[in-house]
Amino acid sequence: MEEQGFFYRDTWAVVDLDCIHANVASVKKHLPQEVDIIAVVKANAYGHGDVQVAETALGAGATYLAVAFMDEAIALRNKGITAPILILGATRPEDVHVAVKFAITITVFQKEWLEAAKEHINIDQRLSVHVKADTGMGRIGARNVAELKAIEEITLEDERFNLEGVYTHFATADELDETYFQQQLVLFENMIGALVERPRYIHSGNSAVALRFPKAYFNAVRVGIAMYGLTPSIEMESEIPIPLREAFSLRSQLIHVKKLKKGDKVSYGATYESDDEEWIGTIPIGYADGWIRKLQGQEVLVAGTRSPIVGRICMDQCMIRLPYYVPVGTTVTLIGGQEDHFISVNEIASKLDTINYEVPCIIANRVPRLYKKGGKIVHLKNSLLED
Numbered sequence: 528m529e530e531q532g533f534f535y536r537d538t539w540a541v542v543d544l545d546c547i548h549a550n551v552a553s554v555k556k557h558l559p560q561e562v563d564i565i566a567v568v569k570a571n572a573y574g575h576g577d578v579q580v581a582e583t584a585l586g587a588g589a590t591y592l593a594v595a596f597m598d599e600a601i602a603l604r605n606k607g608i609t610a611p612i613l614i615l616g617a618t619r620p621e622d623v624h625v626a627v628k629f630a631i632t633i634t635v636f637q638k639e640w641l642e643a644a645k646e647h648i649n650i651d652q653r654l655s656v657h658v659k660a661d662t663g664m665g666r667i668g669a670r671n672v673a674e675l676k677a678i679e680e681i682t683l684e685d686e687r688f689n690l691e692g693v694y695t696h697f698a699t700a701d702e703l704d705e706t707y708f709q710q711q712l713v714l715f716e717n718m719i720g721a722l723v724e725r726p727r728y729i730h731s732g733n734s735a736v737a738l739r740f741p742k743a744y745f746n747a748v749r750v751g752i753a754m755y756g757l758t759p760s761i762e763m764e765s766e767i768p769i770p771l772r773e774a775f776s777l778r779s780q781l782i783h784v785k786k787l788k789k790g791d792k793v794s795y796g797a798t799y800e801s802d803d804e805e806w807i808g809t810i811p812i813g814y815a816d817g818w819i820r821k822l823q824g825q826e827v828l829v830a831g832t833r834s835p836i837v838g839r840i841c842m843d844q845c846m847i848r849l850p851y852y853v854p855v856g857t858t859v860t861l862i863g864g865q866e867d868h869f870i871s872v873n874e875i876a877s878k879l880d881t882i883n884y885e886v887p888c889i890i891a892n893r894v895p896r897l898y899k900k901g902g903k904i905v906h907l908k909n910s911l912l913e914d
Contacts, residue, residue: 534895538779538812540887541863542575543899544583546772550754551587553769554737562744564588565613565730567751568603569595574887575755575775576896578606584754585610591728593749597622600631613657613692617667620644627652632691634659636667638677641688648687656682657692657728660718662711664696672721679722692728693719697743700735701760712743735759738767757872757883773872775887776863777894781829781855783809793846794838806849808834810859813843817889818861825878829859831866862886 555564566584571577581592581603593613594600600612613632620643626633627648632655635641648654658678661668669675675693682690695715699707715731729745734753736743756773758764787807793799801807808829812818820840826833827847834847847859862870876883897904 536811536895537782538777538810538816539895539897540890541776541778541897541899541904542579543772543774543776544579544905545900545902546756546774547575547580547583547754548587549770549772550756550774551584551589551750553771554734554748554750554753555588557769558737558744558748559741561746563590563728563747565591565593565747565749566754567593567615567733567749569593569599569615569751570888571599571892573751573755573884574890576898577603578608579896579898580754581608581610584750589750591747597625597631601625601629604629604631615659621647623647623654624649624652627654630655632657634667635678636661636669638674638681641678641681641685645685645687650687652687653689654687655689655691657694657726658690660693660695660715662695662697662714662718663707664698664711666696668695669718672718675718676721676723679724683723690724690726692726692730692747693722694728694730694749696733697731697736700733700740700743701763703762708740712740733759735763738769739763752884755887760882761873773863775872777861777890778863779810779812779859779861781808781853781857781859782811784849784853784855786852792838794841796839799838799846806852807837808847808849808853808857808859809844810847811844812861812894813841813845815842815891816894817891818845819879819889821879822875825875826870827859827861828865828868828870829853829857831868833868 566589568581572580591611595616618633623644635656636659659668661670682688728747730747731743732748737748756771787801789803791801832850837848872883872886875886
């Protein structure tokens with residue numbers, strides 16, 4: 528099989544880079560020409576693969592990348608990524624010399640941080656920063672005009688700091704009720720209106736904003752979940768103005784098939800008991816792979832048929848009830864399409880009573896990622912995608 532041969536286990540994920548390229552290109556086309564795309568590739572690109580997604584997004588029209596922490600930014604630099612990178616989370620002041628070395632942009636949210644950072648930057652060095660404004664998310668950020676202007680004042684007086692951007696993040700942009708969103712937007716507009724000098728980048732929008740609220744575009748949007756072909760929320764699915772192509776699929780294959788008699792039991796706790804003679808298949812994926820125990824009862828696709836997971840999911844394996852005898856080696860699809868059926872990330876999220884963001888993120892690194900480009904699996908050499 529085309530999707531095998533690069534690893535030594537019978538469970539793998541496939542990331543379709545053509546889908547990611549198409550999603551970014553669609554968002555780009557949807558936006559005004561002057562609005563840049565900052566591609567969010569934190570958390571190993573939401574579990575899809577940081578450098579592979581970064582290169583694809585940049586090739587599709589993104590001009591900037593965003594990550595959560597310094598380590599993620601350095602990993603991209605070490606893999607050959609030269610595009611601008613913004614760290615969205617907090618960075619220790621004593622580590623700013625590392626940011627300067629790797630040309631990484633830092634998020635600043637307190638004047639005290641800037642004062643502390645001065646001690647760790649040489650007079651001839653220059654650190655690019657974006658100021659985070661907390662307009663109601665309640666995480667990090669300057670909370671009012673006075674705090675924002677105090678930060679700006681330091682950057683204007685000290686040439687070691689380049690105030691490149693100001694941004695905020697909306698708490699409810701993916702909800703149909705716009706009340707709180709509008710409150711945050713008004714506050715952000717008031718804050719940036721008080722600046723002495725408007726920086727190069729003003730950005731407030733995540734994927735939900737990019738798809739719904741042109742008045743909040745400013746001149747850049749941060750595209751995360753939509754880049755991976757997933758909707759920011761189930762609530763706003765009907766409001767998506769562009770097609771999104773889901774990029775992540777998860778597959779395994781049968782490693783053992785057996786016929787149970789009536790009354791036979793399966794897995795820990797003997798919680799599953801066969802009602803009659805039935806075929807049971809074992810697949811090598813479990814909660815250590817991120818396929819957690821709460822997914823007991825979730826259906827998978829085998830031989831073009833939906834088949835339920837039976838018994839408790841183990842650390843490394845789980846069992847499924849087959850519709851009939853299916854041979855060892857048959858592909859099982861846990862997320863993605865098979866014949867005329869499709870199991871979406873949203874379906875898995877619903878079973879887990881969570882959001883779709885979490886699903887690919889929790890699939891463990893020990894599950895190999897394969898990459899599809901031009902309709903076929905590609906080999907990866909360094910940071911370059913090669914056929």
